[in-house]
Amino acid sequence: MNNKDFDEFVKRQQGGASVADVETNWEKQRDEWLAYLDRLYSKIESFLKKYVSSGQIRYEYRPIDLNEEHIGSYAAKQMVLRIGRQEVDIVPIGTLLIGSKGRVDVRGPAGRAQMLLVDSKVSDPRSLIHVTVSVGGKLPPPPSKRSHEIEWEWKIVTRPPERRFIEITQQTFFDLIMEVANG
Numbered sequence: 001m002n003n004k005d006f007d008e009f010v011k012r013q014q015g016g017a018s019v020a021d022v023e024t025n026w027e028k029q030r031d032e033w034l035a036y037l038d039r040l041y042s043k044i045e046s047f048l049k050k051y052v053s054s055g056q057i058r059y060e061y062r063p064i065d066l067n068e069e070h071i072g073s074y075a076a077k078q079m080v081l082r083i084g085r086q087e088v089d090i091v092p093i094g095t096l097l098i099g100s101k102g103r104v105d106v107r108g109p110a111g112r113a114q115m116l117l118v119d120s121k122v123s124d125p126r127s128l129i130h131v132t133v134s135v136g137g138k139l140p141p142p143p144s145k146r147s148h149e150i151e152w153e154w155k156i157v158t159r160p161p162e163r164r165f166i167e168i169t170q171q172t173f174f175d176l177i178m179e180v181a182n183g
Helices: 003-013 019-023 026-053 170-180
Strands: 057-068 072-083 086-094 102-108 111-119 152-157 165-167
Touching (some): 026 057, 111 170, 152 170
Antiparallel strands (some): 086 102, 152 165
């Protein structure tokens, strides 16, 4: 690539907002994501209430900077659980992901796991992908409209080979914590 190519690239980037930017309120997207994140943290706090009140588990929030295309840089918070000498971090990754409205990683000394904010009706990643095939040059019919309004729900992503989305309950969350903390 020579300087002329780079000059052209810089000029294209100065062209202003794209159609997608005009049609999408990125600030609203970010605020919705942060609200869903707060709801997840509240749910986790309720699961841990008995252990926190007895002093067996402590938690705190630490600020984290995220940077996403279109949204830009913004502040979020990660939750840090202390269970004895073990520390488990619940770290937000972002909201602009294919097939979901957000992802959070759960990191512990023995590994990591994921929680995704997905349509409550889906049970596995295959449900998020739709493929149509054209035969003989004929265009396939347009995809049918969704039969329901999306209700976003946090779900735990199971390990390969058969990835599934499972509901976050107190028991599934405790199992997840034990998995990443080598419990």
